[in-house]
Amino acid sequence: MRVITAAVAVGLVATGCASERDKDGDKGGDKDTFVFGAPGDPGSLDPALANDGETFRITRQAFEALLEHESGGSELVGGLAEKWSSNPEGTVWTFNLRQGVKFHDGEAFNAAAVCANYDHWFNWTGTYQTYAVSYYWQTIMGGFKANEDEETPKANYKSCTAKDENTAVIEVNEPSANLPGGFSLQALAIHSPKSLEAYAKQDATAKGDAITYPEYSQKAGTVAGTGPYRITKWNKGNKEVSLERFDDYWGDKAKVKNLVFRTIDTEEGRRQALQAGDIDGYDLVAPADIKTLESAGFTVPTRDVFNLFYLGMSQEANPALKKSEVRQAIAHAVDRENIVKTQLPEGGKVATQFMPETVDGFSEDVRQYPFDTAKAKSLLAGAEEEGLSLDFCYPTEVTRPYMPAPQDIFELMKADLEKAGIQVTPKPMKWAPDYLDATEAGSCSLHMLGWTGDFNDGYNFIGTWFAGYDKQWGFKDPKVFAAVKAGSVEADPAKRTEFYKKANEAIMEYLPGLPISSSPPAIAFGKNVNPPNVSPLTQENFAEVSFK
Incomplete structure (x- = not known):
C-alpha cells in the first residue's frame, strides 16, 4: 500500500524564507508571512495518523x-x-x-x-x-x-x-x-x-514499538484538504512547515498569504525569538514571562481551562503497579500543590480527577490522595515494596498546554518519589514519535501526559483512557470500564452527567494513575499582529491573523 505517485501535485513551494524577511527589514516577517513558534514537531501531515496537538495545530489550517x-x-x-x-x-x-x-x-x-x-x-x-x-x-x-x-x-x-x-x-x-x-x-x-x-x-x-509512517505523510506534495491554507513544504532539517493561502477557499480567505510553523523546543527560545522579531507568535508562555511580555507591548491572551495533566502508571511495564497500595503510595508521595504553584500560570489548579471542573460530570465526592510522604512510605512497606525501583519516561523537545516545562516537572516528581523511598530511573525521549509511541504501547512504568479536550463532553476525557483495556495503563477492571461505559450510551444529557460523576468516583477509587493539574495556557503575539481568537481547545484558526 505505499509509494508516492504523481497522482496529486500540491506545489512544493518554500515560503517565508529568511531572505524575503530581511529584504523588508522587518524582523517579524514581511507582511505576507506569519511565523509561529511551535513547541514541538508534527508527527505527520495526515491528521488521520496523528493524536497530538502539534500535528493538529498545523493540519487544522x-x-x-x-x-x-x-x-x-x-x-x-x-x-x-x-x-x-x-x-x-x-x-x-x-x-x-x-x-x-x-x-x-x-x-x-x-x-x-x-x-x-x-x-x-x-x-x-x-x-x-x-x-x-x-x-x-x-x-x-x-x-x-x-x-x-x-x-x-x-x-x-x-x-x-x-x-x-x-x-x-x-x-x-x-x-x-x-x-x-x-x-x-x-x-x-x-x-x-x-x-x-x-x-x-x-x-x-x-518494528516492535517503533512505527515508520508512510512517506506521503512525511513530506508535502500529496495531502490535499479544503482549508484556507495548503501545505507546501516540510523542511525537517530546519524544523519548519510552510503553508500558502488557498485562493479558491470557499469561506473567508486567509488574511496573510504565507504561514510558517517553526519548532523551537524551549520556552526561553520561543520568547527570545519573539522579542527579537524572528517569529510573530508562540504558544505555551511561561507563567513568569506573561507580565514581562505584556508590559513590553506584546499581546498575551490566556485561554480558558480545558485540559488535564496526569502521572500515568503502566501495570504492563511493572507488576508492582498492580498493587493498589503502590499506586496509592505514589499518589500520596507527589506534592501536586507545589507543581501548580511553581510550574503553572495563574489560574492553575490541582486536579482531583481525570477531567477539569469546567466539564459536566466533575464530581465533588471522589476519593482524595493528599500529599503525605510518611503515608506513602507506610503503604509501600505494607505492600512489601520498600526500595521499589521504577523507570520514569518524560518528553524532551516539547512543551504542552497542560505541561509547560516537562523536565522541571519531572525533576519535582522524581524528588518527591525518592523522598518516599522509590528509586527513579529517568528515561527522557523525543516527543514525536518516540515518546508518544512508547507511552501508548505501555512501555513506561511511569510517564507524564495530559489531554486538552477535543469537544465538550465528559466522555472525551474519561472515555479517552478508561472505556476499556488500554496498554498505556495496562489494567483490566470491569467496575471502572462499566461505570465509564454507562455514560457513553446515555442519550439524556442530565442522566449522562450523573453517570460521569459515578465514573469519576470509580476511577479515583481504583486509581490507575494520578491526575496532577489543570491550567490555562497562554499564547503570545507580536506587537504588530492582530491575533486570532484564542480557543480553549487550542484550535486557533490562523487564517484570522493579520498584521497591523
Missing part, C-alpha cells in the same frame, strides 16, 4: 471536518456540513454539505468524498490498525471492517451513504457520547479522493 467549533469557543458549528441531524437513537447522522467547495488539488468536494474518507479509515489493515496510528478512529468509531487483533475494539462504524451529491448519511451500530463531537476532529477531517488513492499505494510499518 489545511483540513476541515464535517463539523467545527465556533471561533474562540467550544460550541459545535457547521464545518464542511452546513447542517446536521440524527435520528432519535443517535445511530443515523445526516449531513447537508456545503456546495462549491474545492480541494487543494482542484477536485470538487461532495458526499462521495465524505464516504470515501470514512470507508478508507474503516478498511485500514496491518500497521494502520495499531492503536498509536489509528488512535482517534478507534476512540470515536471503534475497530475496522476486519479486526486483526482481539484487543481492537468492536467496530461501531456501520456505513456511509451518499444520499445525493450534497447529502452524506453516516450510520453507527450504537449511540455514542463521542458523537456528534467526534465529527469535528482533525483526525476525521476530509481529504481529496485523489489523495486517498495515493495514500493507498503506501504502507505504515512497525
Whole structure:
C-alpha cells in the first residue's frame, strides 16, 4: 500500500524564507508571512495518523471536518456540513454539505468524498490498525471492517451513504457520547479522493514499538484538504512547515498569504525569538514571562481551562503497579500543590480527577490522595515494596498546554518519589514519535501526559483512557470500564452527567494513575499582529491573523 505517485501535485513551494524577511527589514516577517513558534514537531501531515496537538495545530489550517467549533469557543458549528441531524437513537447522522467547495488539488468536494474518507479509515489493515496510528478512529468509531487483533475494539462504524451529491448519511451500530463531537476532529477531517488513492499505494510499518509512517505523510506534495491554507513544504532539517493561502477557499480567505510553523523546543527560545522579531507568535508562555511580555507591548491572551495533566502508571511495564497500595503510595508521595504553584500560570489548579471542573460530570465526592510522604512510605512497606525501583519516561523537545516545562516537572516528581523511598530511573525521549509511541504501547512504568479536550463532553476525557483495556495503563477492571461505559450510551444529557460523576468516583477509587493539574495556557503575539481568537481547545484558526 505505499509509494508516492504523481497522482496529486500540491506545489512544493518554500515560503517565508529568511531572505524575503530581511529584504523588508522587518524582523517579524514581511507582511505576507506569519511565523509561529511551535513547541514541538508534527508527527505527520495526515491528521488521520496523528493524536497530538502539534500535528493538529498545523493540519487544522489545511483540513476541515464535517463539523467545527465556533471561533474562540467550544460550541459545535457547521464545518464542511452546513447542517446536521440524527435520528432519535443517535445511530443515523445526516449531513447537508456545503456546495462549491474545492480541494487543494482542484477536485470538487461532495458526499462521495465524505464516504470515501470514512470507508478508507474503516478498511485500514496491518500497521494502520495499531492503536498509536489509528488512535482517534478507534476512540470515536471503534475497530475496522476486519479486526486483526482481539484487543481492537468492536467496530461501531456501520456505513456511509451518499444520499445525493450534497447529502452524506453516516450510520453507527450504537449511540455514542463521542458523537456528534467526534465529527469535528482533525483526525476525521476530509481529504481529496485523489489523495486517498495515493495514500493507498503506501504502507505504515512497525518494528516492535517503533512505527515508520508512510512517506506521503512525511513530506508535502500529496495531502490535499479544503482549508484556507495548503501545505507546501516540510523542511525537517530546519524544523519548519510552510503553508500558502488557498485562493479558491470557499469561506473567508486567509488574511496573510504565507504561514510558517517553526519548532523551537524551549520556552526561553520561543520568547527570545519573539522579542527579537524572528517569529510573530508562540504558544505555551511561561507563567513568569506573561507580565514581562505584556508590559513590553506584546499581546498575551490566556485561554480558558480545558485540559488535564496526569502521572500515568503502566501495570504492563511493572507488576508492582498492580498493587493498589503502590499506586496509592505514589499518589500520596507527589506534592501536586507545589507543581501548580511553581510550574503553572495563574489560574492553575490541582486536579482531583481525570477531567477539569469546567466539564459536566466533575464530581465533588471522589476519593482524595493528599500529599503525605510518611503515608506513602507506610503503604509501600505494607505492600512489601520498600526500595521499589521504577523507570520514569518524560518528553524532551516539547512543551504542552497542560505541561509547560516537562523536565522541571519531572525533576519535582522524581524528588518527591525518592523522598518516599522509590528509586527513579529517568528515561527522557523525543516527543514525536518516540515518546508518544512508547507511552501508548505501555512501555513506561511511569510517564507524564495530559489531554486538552477535543469537544465538550465528559466522555472525551474519561472515555479517552478508561472505556476499556488500554496498554498505556495496562489494567483490566470491569467496575471502572462499566461505570465509564454507562455514560457513553446515555442519550439524556442530565442522566449522562450523573453517570460521569459515578465514573469519576470509580476511577479515583481504583486509581490507575494520578491526575496532577489543570491550567490555562497562554499564547503570545507580536506587537504588530492582530491575533486570532484564542480557543480553549487550542484550535486557533490562523487564517484570522493579520498584521497591523
